[in-house]
Amino acid sequence: MDYFDRFAIPHPSPAIYASMVAIGLTVIAILIGLTYFKKWSYLWREWLTTVDHKRIGIMYIIAALLMLFRGGVDALMMRAQTAVPDNKLLDAQHYNEVFTTHGVVMIIFMAMPFIYALMNFVVPLQIGARDVAFPRLNALSFWLFFMGAMLFNISFVIGGSPDAGWTSYFPLAGNDFSQSVGTNYYLMSIQIAGIGTLISGINFVTTIFKMRAPGMKLMKMPMFTWTALITNAIVVFAFPVLTVTLLLGTMDRLFGTHIFSMTNGGMDMLWANLFWVWGHPEVYILILPAFGIYSEIISTFSRRNLYGYTSMVASIVIISFFSFLVWTHHFYTMGQGPLTNSIFSITTMAIAIPTGIKIFNWLLTMRKGKIEFTVPMLYSVGFIPIFTIGGVTGVMLGMASADYQYHNTMFLVAHFHYTIIPGVVFAMLAGLTYWWPKMFGFMLNERIGKWAFWFIAIGFNVTFFPMFFTGLDGQARRLYTYSEATGYGPLNMLSFVGAVGLAIGFALIVYNVYYSTRHSSRNIGSDPWNARTLEWATQTPVQAYNFARTPHVDSIEAFWDYKKKGQPLFKGSIEKIHMPNNSGVPFIMSCIFFVWGFSFIFSMWIPAIITTIAIFACMAHRSFEKDDGYYIPVEEIEATEKDSEVLADENR
Amino acid sequence: MKTDNSLPLEYGTEQNKLNILGFWIFLGAEVMLFATLFATYFTLEHRTGSGPAGAEIFEITPVLIETILLLTSSFTIGLGVHAMRIGRENAMMTFFAITLLLGLAFLGVEIYEFTHYVHVGAGLQVSAFTGILLTTLGTHGAHVTVGLFWGLFIIMQVKKRGLTPETANKSFIFSLYWHFLDVVWIFIFSFIYLKGMM
Numbered sequence: 001m002d003y004f005d006r007f008a009i010p011h012p013s014p015a016i017y018a019s020m021v022a023i024g025l026t027v028i029a030i031l032i033g034l035t036y037f038k039k040w041s042y043l044w045r046e047w048l049t050t051v052d053h054k055r056i057g058i059m060y061i062i063a064a065l066l067m068l069f070r071g072g073v074d075a076l077m078m079r080a081q082t083a084v085p086d087n088k089l090l091d092a093q094h095y096n097e098v099f100t101t102h103g104v105v106m107i108i109f110m111a112m113p114f115i116y117a118l119m120n121f122v123v124p125l126q127i128g129a130r131d132v133a134f135p136r137l138n139a140l141s142f143w144l145f146f147m148g149a150m151l152f153n154i155s156f157v158i159g160g161s162p163d164a165g166w167t168s169y170f171p172l173a174g175n176d177f178s179q180s181v182g183t184n185y186y187l188m189s190i191q192i193a194g195i196g197t198l199i200s201g202i203n204f205v206t207t208i209f210k211m212r213a214p215g216m217k218l219m220k221m222p223m224f225t226w227t228a229l230i231t232n233a234i235v236v237f238a239f240p241v242l243t244v245t246l247l248l249g250t251m252d253r254l255f256g257t258h259i260f261s262m263t264n265g266g267m268d269m270l271w272a273n274l275f276w277v278w279g280h281p282e283v284y285i286l287i288l289p290a291f292g293i294y295s296e297i298i299s300t301f302s303r304r305n306l307y308g309y310t311s312m313v314a315s316i317v318i319i320s321f322f323s324f325l326v327w328t329h330h331f332y333t334m335g336q337g338p339l340t341n342s343i344f345s346i347t348t349m350a351i352a353i354p355t356g357i358k359i360f361n362w363l364l365t366m367r368k369g370k371i372e373f374t375v376p377m378l379y380s381v382g383f384i385p386i387f388t389i390g391g392v393t394g395v396m397l398g399m400a401s402a403d404y405q406y407h408n409t410m411f412l413v414a415h416f417h418y419t420i421i422p423g424v425v426f427a428m429l430a431g432l433t434y435w436w437p438k439m440f441g442f443m444l445n446e447r448i449g450k451w452a453f454w455f456i457a458i459g460f461n462v463t464f465f466p467m468f469f470t471g472l473d474g475q476a477r478r479l480y481t482y483s484e485a486t487g488y489g490p491l492n493m494l495s496f497v498g499a500v501g502l503a504i505g506f507a508l509i510v511y512n513v514y515y516s517t518r519h520s521s522r523n524i525g526s527d528p529w530n531a532r533t534l535e536w537a538t539q540t541p542v543q544a545y546n547f548a549r550t551p552h553v554d555s556i557e558a559f560w561d562y563k564k565k566g567q568p569l570f571k572g573s574i575e576k577i578h579m580p581n582n583s584g585v586p587f588i589m590s591c592i593f594f595v596w597g598f599s600f601i602f603s604m605w606i607p608a609i610i611t612t613i614a615i616f617a618c619m620a621h622r623s624f625e626k627d628d629g630y631y632i633p634v635e636e637i638e639a640t641e642k643d644s645e646v647l648a649d650e651n652r
Numbered sequence: 653m654k655t656d657n658s659l660p661l662e663y664g665t666e667q668n669k670l671n672i673l674g675f676w677i678f679l680g681a682e683v684m685l686f687a688t689l690f691a692t693y694f695t696l697e698h699r700t701g702s703g704p705a706g707a708e709i710f711e712i713t714p715v716l717i718e719t720i721l722l723l724t725s726s727f728t729i730g731l732g733v734h735a736m737r738i739g740r741e742n743a744m745m746t747f748f749a750i751t752l753l754l755g756l757a758f759l760g761v762e763i764y765e766f767t768h769y770v771h772v773g774a775g776l777q778v779s780a781f782t783g784i785l786l787t788t789l790g791t792h793g794a795h796v797t798v799g800l801f802w803g804l805f806i807i808m809q810v811k812k813r814g815l816t817p818e819t820a821n822k823s824f825i826f827s828l829y830w831h832f833l834d835v836v837w838i839f840i841f842s843f844i845y846l847k848g849m850m
Contacts, residue, residue: 202681211670240685620805
């Protein structure tokens with residue numbers, strides 16, 4: 001009986017039981033559906049075993065959108081709970097679990113895969129490559145992320161969710177104060193997903209350094225590729241810190257060490273330091289690719305080349321450097337003394353300078369441009385003022401002395417949502433709409449897209465702007481309820497109304513996908529936006545080998561110059577193309593990782609040992625495997641390239 | 653795959669070059685991993701609670717033996733890679749095998765050292781200091797263990813397939829990994845043991 005007690009939920013509620021039933025029914029429905037439509041072998045052959053960066057990118061998108069809705073439901077529950085004073089919708093423990101999982105899901109399992117989705121799909125195409133440097137590791141990255149996400153998501157129906165906040169500060173998250181297995185879920189699932197991200201980081205840095213098309217010097221790379229390079233460099237340096245931090249947390253919780261404890265010499269500040277040494281660069285891992293996406297979109301829809309390319313590159317490099325020097329601003333009030341606080345205050349505010357340079361460059365790109373307000377452009381233009389509010393309040397928080405007033409209030413919550421939502425979510429939606437035709441061969445409906453944009457933009461401001469006021473008024477974050485006498489009621493109700501608006505906006509995007517899949521024209525050519533970078537020089541849909549002939553690049557906007565000035569892009573004749581074989585190992589290995597993580601979470605040592613051996617067996621299998629891939633013959637390429645516009649253009 | 657004969661075998665193909673650069677970047681990540689462990693170790697070094705301090709439990713003899721074993725193994729794998737470069741397959745495999753034996757001996761002494769720590773009352777759960785000490789040493793030891801299996805598999809592949817661009821590439825990357833473990837050990841020796849004993 002004791003055995004089953006471990007898997008029981010410590011604080012069950014009707015909502016959790018309902019979710020259990022819903023999860024069970026969904027799984028059964030998927031299994032029956034796959035069997036009925038005989039899609040098992042299709043699924044295995046075309047998706048689960050794929051090593052094609054484009055398909056991996058699409059799977060990342062699906063996973064990220066699923067997680068967006070899971071995190072969004074958490075968000076709605078929070079806003080509903082605080083909408084009126086003394087609300088009884090959620091109890092304190094349940095509220096703790098909801099804000100913890102909301103943070104983790106949105107940052108680790110929504111924003112990160114969304115970024116890697118677009119990087120995976122776009123970067124190899126933008127640099128004129130056939131694939132990433134290590135296609136099979138790329139598949140492993142995705143599946144590790146995916147299994148980590150799934151492991152985290154079952155926490156609330158098996159054993160209980162983490163409840164110590166997304167930062168999971170020890171000793172609060174230690175065994176004494178957090179007795180359910182929730183924090184174990186946090187440690188193991190982020191560890192698994194984090195290993196996947198680190199592998200991606202190595203993969204993309206190698207890809208961008210070594211696999212650019214001939215002539216594409218570093219300073220001729222498109223801006224999104226630049227941000228991808230810097231982002232992945234940050235990943236390589238920041239994620240090992242997270243790996244160690246989670247390892248030490250696991251040692252404390254599962255093996256009884258005293259690293260973060262209050263007794264036996266443990267250091268209770270250490271977790272905060274280690275966490276934010278990873279956590280602050282993570283903020284820039286999220287925002288830099290978004291800057292890259294905006295640069296592409298603003299330049300495309302202003303019909304002008306990007307203003308200040310060199311300063312754009314310099315500013316992302318400076319931001320990446322500073323990102324490692326500011327972590328202490330997350331805990332000014334923990335008593336590290338005026339000197340330390342001053343130093344971190346200065347480095348923190350200094351980041352506003354390169355960021356400001358980027359904002360001015362975007363504005364100057366639009367100046368005298370022929371601006372077209374397409375959906376991606378709306379998100380990009382909407383981003384600028386909203387993000388600026390986030391930036392300005394960031395400088396307010398960056399002043400250590402003033403921060404003593406508003407740290408840990410809703411002001412902070414408003415601030416970081418004002419940076420992350422326009423910075424990441426808007427960018428991802430803009431990028432998704434922008435690259436959608438390249439991915440799927442049809443456009444998303446502009447009219448529904450604009451409705452969704454306005455619901456999201458207005459809903460966002462209605463939700464989060466009131467929090468600046470309640471925060472300055474003293475409403476603490478993570479407070480599950482409050483009395484009517486505080487006067488927070490009306491503004492919190494307004495936030496809830498805004499959150500509903502946001503939810504409608506996201507629902508419209510889903511409807512747009514459905515509507516456009518059914519009604520959009522399939523005859524859009526390969527370059528529907530009249531864009532400027534190499535990914536639009538491929539066929540739509542993109543063939544498995546990307547480019548039949550390797551492009552030769554002479555300028556920053558090679559494709560634009562090819563279209564406008566007739567600079568030749570593809571030279572020479574078509575040759576046979578080497579391709580990697582599909583492999584089931586990344587998927588199987590990640591499934592084993594899932595069981596491995598689950599075993600550690602519940603301290604089940606025999607399965608933990610067996611799965612550890614199985615993971616190494618998978619690696620040994622790979623080492624011994626002899627797999628040289630295969631070649632696509634010239635005739636086959638010529639047959640598929642016959643309708644390609646780029647080739648047709650050249651014969652004109 | 654095309655092979656470029658003007659370069660050493662391990663750099664011969666495009667994929668080989670990618671593999672080596674990718675592995676260097678992975679080593680960069682590993683540097684960060686150990687740097688974080690060291691930083692944590694330095695923070696907790698004197699936070700011994702009611703447990704023993706480093707000076708009370710460190711013994712110079714096993715540590716010196718470990719150091720000599722591991723440093724020698726780094727030398728022998730260098731000889732192995734040299735033998736590979738001049739195409740002497742048997743000499744190469746012999747040196748790789750010696751390297752692994754030295755690594756195994758290192759691991760044996762380390763296991764003795766760990767049991768010694770537990771025996772003198774410096775187990776994992778005693779204090780923050782012992783916890784981070786054993787975690788840091790254990791992480792390095794786990795890397796050596798993985799390296800032993802990895803090296804063994806590579807010897808088996810070279811034996812089976814001979815020196816091809818692929819096996820040469822794997823052997824070279826493994827040697828980078830092994831040298832890296834040695835570099836980490838030098839830091840452990842200097843900044844954990846010597847500093848702790850002073």
